[in-house]
Amino acid sequence: MKMTPALLIVGALMVFWASSFIIVGLPSLTMKDEPSDIWRQLTPDEQAGLRLYVQNGCSYCHSRYIRINDWDIGAERIAQSGDYVGQEPAILGTERTGPDLSQEGGEHPDDWHISHFNNPRFTSPISLMPSWKFLGAEKIRQLTAFVQAMGGKMADSRMKRQNHYKRAAIAAFEAGPDGNITWLHSQVPEVWRKMPNPYPATEASLLRGKRIYQDFCINCHGPIGDGQGMAALQTYPPPLNFTTLRRHLVENKYIGGIFYYQIMNGVTGTAMPYFKKHLESEKIWDLSNYLGVTFLGFTDANTDPRGIDAAYEEEWKNNYQAPELPGQPGK
Amino acid sequence: MTRYFKKPNSASLAFMVAGAVWFVVGAVYGMFSAIHLVSPEFLPEVAWLVFGRERPVHVNTMLYGFVGTMLIGCGLYCVPMLLRTRLWSEPLAWGGFVLWNLVILSGPLGFAFGYTQGREYSEYTWSADMLLMVAVTLIIINLIMTIVHRTEQQLYVSIWYFVAAFLWTAGNYPIGNVMWHPATGAMPGLIDSIFLWFWGHNLPGLFITPLATGAAYFVIPRVARTPLNSHTLSLLGFWLLVALYTHIGGHHVLQSPIPNWLKAVSIVDSVAMVVPVTIVVLNLWLTARQRGAVVWGDPAARLVMAGIVWYLITCIQGPVQSLPYLQRVTHFNNWTVGHAHIAMLGFGGYIALGAMYHILPMVTGRSVYSARLINLQFGLITFGLTGFFLVLTAAGLVQGTSWNNGETVYRVLPQLRPFMVSRAALGIFILTASIIGLINLIMTITHGRKLAPEELDQAEEGL
Numbered sequence: 001m002k003m004t005p006a007l008l009i010v011g012a013l014m015v016f017w018a019s020s021f022i023i024v025g026l027p028s029l030t031m032k033d034e035p036s037d038i039w040r041q042l043t044p045d046e047q048a049g050l051r052l053y054v055q056n057g058c059s060y061c062h063s064r065y066i067r068i069n070d071w072d073i074g075a076e077r078i079a080q081s082g083d084y085v086g087q088e089p090a091i092l093g094t095e096r097t098g099p100d101l102s103q104e105g106g107e108h109p110d111d112w113h114i115s116h117f118n119n120p121r122f123t124s125p126i127s128l129m130p131s132w133k134f135l136g137a138e139k140i141r142q143l144t145a146f147v148q149a150m151g152g153k154m155a156d157s158r159m160k161r162q163n164h165y166k167r168a169a170i171a172a173f174e175a176g177p178d179g180n181i182t183w184l185h186s187q188v189p190e191v192w193r194k195m196p197n198p199y200p201a202t203e204a205s206l207l208r209g210k211r212i213y214q215d216f217c218i219n220c221h222g223p224i225g226d227g228q229g230m231a232a233l234q235t236y237p238p239p240l241n242f243t244t245l246r247r248h249l250v251e252n253k254y255i256g257g258i259f260y261y262q263i264m265n266g267v268t269g270t271a272m273p274y275f276k277k278h279l280e281s282e283k284i285w286d287l288s289n290y291l292g293v294t295f296l297g298f299t300d301a302n303t304d305p306r307g308i309d310a311a312y313e314e315e316w317k318n319n320y321q322a323p324e325l326p327g328q329p330g331k
Numbered sequence: 332m333t334r335y336f337k338k339p340n341s342a343s344l345a346f347m348v349a350g351a352v353w354f355v356v357g358a359v360y361g362m363f364s365a366i367h368l369v370s371p372e373f374l375p376e377v378a379w380l381v382f383g384r385e386r387p388v389h390v391n392t393m394l395y396g397f398v399g400t401m402l403i404g405c406g407l408y409c410v411p412m413l414l415r416t417r418l419w420s421e422p423l424a425w426g427g428f429v430l431w432n433l434v435i436l437s438g439p440l441g442f443a444f445g446y447t448q449g450r451e452y453s454e455y456t457w458s459a460d461m462l463l464m465v466a467v468t469l470i471i472i473n474l475i476m477t478i479v480h481r482t483e484q485q486l487y488v489s490i491w492y493f494v495a496a497f498l499w500t501a502g503n504y505p506i507g508n509v510m511w512h513p514a515t516g517a518m519p520g521l522i523d524s525i526f527l528w529f530w531g532h533n534l535p536g537l538f539i540t541p542l543a544t545g546a547a548y549f550v551i552p553r554v555a556r557t558p559l560n561s562h563t564l565s566l567l568g569f570w571l572l573v574a575l576y577t578h579i580g581g582h583h584v585l586q587s588p589i590p591n592w593l594k595a596v597s598i599v600d601s602v603a604m605v606v607p608v609t610i611v612v613l614n615l616w617l618t619a620r621q622r623g624a625v626v627w628g629d630p631a632a633r634l635v636m637a638g639i640v641w642y643l644i645t646c647i648q649g650p651v652q653s654l655p656y657l658q659r660v661t662h663f664n665n666w667t668v669g670h671a672h673i674a675m676l677g678f679g680g681y682i683a684l685g686a687m688y689h690i691l692p693m694v695t696g697r698s699v700y701s702a703r704l705i706n707l708q709f710g711l712i713t714f715g716l717t718g719f720f721l722v723l724t725a726a727g728l729v730q731g732t733s734w735n736n737g738e739t740v741y742r743v744l745p746q747l748r749p750f751m752v753s754r755a756a757l758g759i760f761i762l763t764a765s766i767i768g769l770i771n772l773i774m775t776i777t778h779g780r781k782l783a784p785e786e787l788d789q790a791e792e793g794l
């Protein structure tokens with residue numbers, strides 16, 4: 001076959017257009033843009049947030065669809081084609097330097113996001129996400145509106161829950177430190193409240209707890225556990241001051257189970273996230289011991305009621321004394 | 332001044348110089364991106380240097396600016412030369428040059444301040460898209476008129492690839508960039524990802540690949556001083572490329588909810604891509620057969636040959652990562668970034684540099700200032716890129732397997748750190764190499780030894 005100019009030009013174009021028809025023409029003709037069960041229209045604020053999302057290249061670090069093999073945020077909902085109707089553009093993304101955001105709405109309350117956008121390391125100490133402080137408060141508000149809408153109606157129902165508990169948490173916080181803790185603990189199921197930490201607070205375990213505290217908690221609860229981390233600037237209620245817990249041990253002896261439950265489950269409505277996706281049981285119990293020993297000077301590790309010690313445990317005796325309370329002798 | 336715009340091959344030289352400059356600019360932005368993935372608090376108040384804004388500058392400047400621009404420069408020399416004529420209109424090529432580079436300049440000037448359409452590889456705004464289309468049209472007119480005025484009857488393979496690259500781009504670019512929606516450059520809803528990855532894949536596949544293949548087909552037989560191994564293989568490689576490559580954009584969104592038949596087409600044709608790639612690689616390899624010492628010994632041709640090796644590696648990796656089961660692990664992480672670098676720098680970049688150095692004496696009338704600097708550049712890039720490939724692939728596997736086992740993205744961040752530090756360190760080698768290349772190019776133009784007319788003729792006839 002001899003390549004003539006006519007063959008080159010006409011041939012190359014014909015093959016190209018025929019191929020292109022299959023790959024973009026047919027989908028254009030056949031793909032239906034029907035809203036899925038969770039779809040809803042974006043409000044003007046959310047729409048403005050979408051523009052900011054596109055302009056600032058959030059999509060180079062965040063994807064917008066959940067696959068069948070995903071576990072991280074959003075894994076409750078595998079993406080469907082109808083989730084994106086009308087969004088222009090709905091950039092799906094190719095990198096997960098940060099987590100998928102397709103179901104981000106309602107994962108956190110607004111104050112968490114505002115703090116996070118101002119400096120992601122405030123809420124997430126080892127984050128690689130850039131700070132967006134330079135965008136200014138108004139644009140950060142719009143971005144927040146948009147991420148809170150990601151997930152459509154599923155996000156809305158999560159937001160409803162956030163807002164409901166946000167009101168309760170604020171009321172409790174404004175009732176003073178003791179009232180606040182009483183409210184916080186009343187949210188923890190009874191069985192967890194009277195549960196001591198079953199695992200010994202050995203030196204190794206405390207070191208592990210410290211490492212996790214530094215990677216996950218330090219910029220909220222602060223290096224000395226007083227709740228004065230950088231995130232306290234924008235979150236309300238601010239992160240808890242652990243030292244006040246000293247006078248709120250359940251029956252003046254239990255705190256391990258409360259720590260475990262609160263860390264696992266988070267305190268919806270406040271900036272306190274749930275950590276059950278990030279941290280497995282070993283790490284949460286270690287944290288629980290670390291918080292107690294470091295900030296309360298007390299842990300209930302290995303106290304009664306207790307079961308059979310786990311095989312790996314060394315001989316370890318709990319020498320921590322429960323605090324002396326006014327009018328009530330310590331144990 | 333106007334005389335200069337009519338000087339034969341002046342536009343070709345201008346494209347090559349611009350390519351070398353963009354290489355340095357792109358590498359600087361690449362370094363900033365790499366540093367930010369190690370230390371996000373580096374220069375926190377500089378809004379135009381946040382990761383989300385600098386990354387597209389890096390990527391677009393490298394692809395359109397460095398690889399694309401330099402290869403266009405090579406093409407503008409090769410096509411008239413192979414047709415034994417002059418470029419139909421040198422000023423028209425200069426027009427294309429100015430518009431094309433304005434488009435690339437709109438990256439650092441625009442994206443950094445939020446003027447972007449934000450879709451990967453289609454970030455240029457609508458007005459830049461228009462300029463780019465005009466530039467492409469000017470180049471097409473010029474090439475076709477050059478063919479019309481040719482004195483050599485036969486059209487050599489390189490010409491098919493160079494001409495077709497622009498014909499295809501003229502169709503691909505406006506569709507993928509959804510140019511009929513000027514405000515967003517996007518379709519509403521999920522279907523946008525199909526348009527996006529139509530161009531997202533055809534930018535490498537039907538723009539960079541044909542330009543680089545054309546340049547390799549030009550350089551290798553000339554340096555080896557033998558005719559091309561097989562005309563039939565050339566034909567097969569060319570037609571299969573366009574028939575198959577056009578289809579495979581879907582493999583970028585393989586696990587998203589796009590229709591299943593589209594996924595099937597993308598996977599099948601991605602795997603089938605092995606055929607045209609093997610054909611091209613074999614054809615060039617067999618051409619250089621038994622002349623290995625000459626080809627690998629020539630600093631320019633060595634870059635081209637190494638580019639072909641990277642092409643082979645890229646296109647073995649490519650079909651593998653198109654398989655849905657494997658992509659559960661390789662998708663969404665640095666594995667793909669590794670692929671992108673060996674593809675774009677290894678295949679596209681190496682061949683662009685090699686062809687540029689090969690052509691440079693003919694367009695400047697001077698011998699290349701320093702062959703040792705070419706070798707140094709080759710060594711630095713090869714070290715940097717091999718490191719990139721190993722480090723990023725390893726990082727990708729760590730991310731992908733951890734996620735697949737249920738670890739969260741946040742939990743895996745500390746594991747990434749050593750890889751990201753190594754990548755930034757390796758980037759310094761590539762940045763240095765880009766600067767050395769630019770210096771060598773400028774020194775050639777200003778200080779290179781002037782070639783005597785008979786030396787020049789000899790160069791043009793083949794080495």
Ligand code: HEM
Nearest residue numbers: 358361362364365390393667668671675676680758761762
């Ligand atoms: C100085 C050397 C370089 C450094 C430090 C560098 C660094 C980077 C970084 C940090 C990214 C972002 C990756 C991510 O989002 O996780 C990136 C992406 C990219 N770079 Fe480079 N790069 C360099 C050279 C090059 C060259 C020479 C080319 C092409 C000729 C290139 C082409 C690309 C492409 C195509 C992407 C997008 C990858 C994707 O989306 O999968 N880079 N680079």
Ligand code: HEM
Nearest residue numbers: 094535582583601604646649650652653662667671674675
């Ligand atoms: C047989 C040939 C090839 C096949 C089958 C192939 C396949 C793929 C696949 C499946 C991906 C997506 C990976 C993912 O996101 O999980 C990809 C990404 C990519 N490929 Fe290739 N590839 C081939 C050759 C090339 C060549 C020759 C180039 C460049 C000239 C190239 C440039 C790229 C780039 C830049 C990306 C990154 C896109 C992004 O930003 O996510 N590929 N390739």
